[in-house]
Amino acid sequence: MKIDYYYMPLSAPCRSVLLTAKALDVELNCKLTNLLNGEHMTPEYIAMNPQHTIPTMDDNGFHLWESRAIMTYLANKYGKNDSLYPKDxxxxxxxxxxxxxxxxxxxxxxxxxxxxxxxxxxxxxxxxxxxxxxxxxxxxxxxxxxxxxxxxxxxxxxxxxxxxxxxxxxxxxxxxxxxxxxxxxxxxxxxxxxxxxxxxxxxxxxxxxxxxxxxxxxx
CATH class of the missing domain: 1.20.1050.10 (Glutathione S-transferase Yfyf (Class Pi); Chain A, domain 2)
Structure with a gap:
């Protein structure tokens, strides 16, 4: 199953995760989340991320936010080697x-x-x-x-x-x-x-x- 990814392209942290996923060949189901329209304040969104920030990731029920945490998670779980995130x-x-x-x-x-x-x-x-x-x-x-x-x-x-x-x-x-x-x-x-x-x-x-x-x- 694809990973649901809630984001806005204007956000630099959101874009850093997109670059990471592309490098890892991880397919994201990108869900544009308009903060100006309050789409991050719905009960469903807050249940995933009580801080109601972007980006937010839903990897088959595992919810994670903060872009750098998402990046390291993706590299740890889906990286074919440790080039992007060294083990040393x-x-x-x-x-x-x-x-x-x-x-x-x-x-x-x-x-x-x-x-x-x-x-x-x-x-x-x-x-x-x-x-x-x-x-x-x-x-x-x-x-x-x-x-x-x-x-x-x-x-x-x-x-x-x-x-x-x-x-x-x-x-x-x-x-x-x-x-x-x-x-x-x-x-x-x-x-x-x-x-x-x-x-x-x-x-x-x-x-x-x-x-x-x-x-x-x-x-």
Missing amino acids: PKARAIVEQRLYFDMGTLYLRFGEYISPVRGKDVTLDPEKKKKLEEALGWLDGFIHTSGGYCAGKHVTLADFAIIATVASIEATGVVELAQYKHLSEWFAKCKGEMKGYAELNHDGAVQFGDFVKSKIAGK
Whole structure:
């Protein structure tokens, strides 16, 4: 049976799971979930996920949310090898550190910077931009010292999580990514290497970027 997957393409965490499933050849039964219409607040949805967030997964009755937890679950259960999520404790720890970095630093700081876009003609806080740029600088260093990817010398789950965030940052135009040499090289390389990248990540990021740009003064 297919895995039911509740998501929105504008969401970077949702897109990271889509990239992971594609790489693992796992078929998802994608269920578009419109938060603006309250589709995440139905009794049925809350029974699956009391936090009523996206993405949410239903693997034949096993319910799981938080994108990075879903990614590691899929790799553990359906991975044909450990390339994406190494079994070696040290290599796995680096992948997990990058996943936590994305959740607790990079994606968090990006969200904090653009959070005012719920309004119209908003002005973004330059101090929060500096914090986001600091995080991107760290990421640039991670890629350089790791061997060309986020957590090693080839694509891992860390790259799927982080590229979804970076694609959203690029699409909004709030930071000039060209200033980060190693990050830019990695980004261009992964766009060509990741299966289904345009459909599963680029298009949703562009939609998100267009939404953000429509709210920022002068955009």
